[in-house]
Amino acid sequence: MSAVRLLVLGVMRLRQPTYGYAVRRELLSWRAETWTNVKPGSIYHALKQLTQEGKLSARGTEGSSEGPGRTMFELTEEGEVEFRKLMDEALVSIDMEELGAAIAFMDALPRAHVIEKLREQRRRSEETRTSLLAMIPNFPGRYETPHTPDLLELWSSVFGNLAGWTDGLLERLESGEYRMSD
Structure with a gap:
């Protein structure tokens, strides 16, 4: 999953109708x-790709006195479905960019749903940690391999x-902090 894709859909959802430069500026x-690999070119590529897939629709061109007109975009029903699917995937991800993108938009979902997904993400993090620690005894000493341990x-x-x-975020959510969609 691309964190950029989720970020573009999320910003479009917040600011629609809007144009590519406004998404970039946001x-x-x-x-x-600083916390994801988003670049101007990747934003415009995502806009084009999402429009081709029917997740965004172009709603005409707005005139501009500073250059060519700006194409205005809106989220389609398919785009909303894609946003929610990507949110669910990213909330359980142990990839920092994906998780970060989901945290940026977690208020778009019901509290109980976010809590459920973050509990799964926490479980995955702990399982990954445990499996990595379990590998250490299977490697020779620290000075015999390329620092694998x-x-x-x-x-x-x-x-x-x-x-x-994640435990801290779950505690804050469970205590009612943050405004959520419900």
Whole structure:
């Protein structure tokens, strides 16, 4: 799944009808380039691809005194379905870009649904951590392999931290923090 795809659909959902540069400007205001691989070209590519797939529809061109007209886009019903599908996938993901994109839009979903998905994400993080730690004894000593035990400890720590961070977010959601769709 592409985090950029989810980000574009999410911004379109918030700001529609809107045009590509406004989507780009919105993501730049969030500093999305610091926590995801979103680039201007990937935003415009996603807009084109999503329009070809029927997830967005072009709603005409708005004139501009500063250059060519701007194509206005809106989310279609298929786009809403795609947004929700990508949200569900990203909320359980252990990929930081995907999860980050989902967290940015988690308020678009019902609280109980987000909690359920984040519990699954937390379980996956902990399982990944446990399986990485279990691999360490199967490798020779630290100085006999290309630092494989060190890498496994690094990655297991990352997933342990992700599980701990998710616990905190779950606590905040369960206590009623954040405005959600319901």
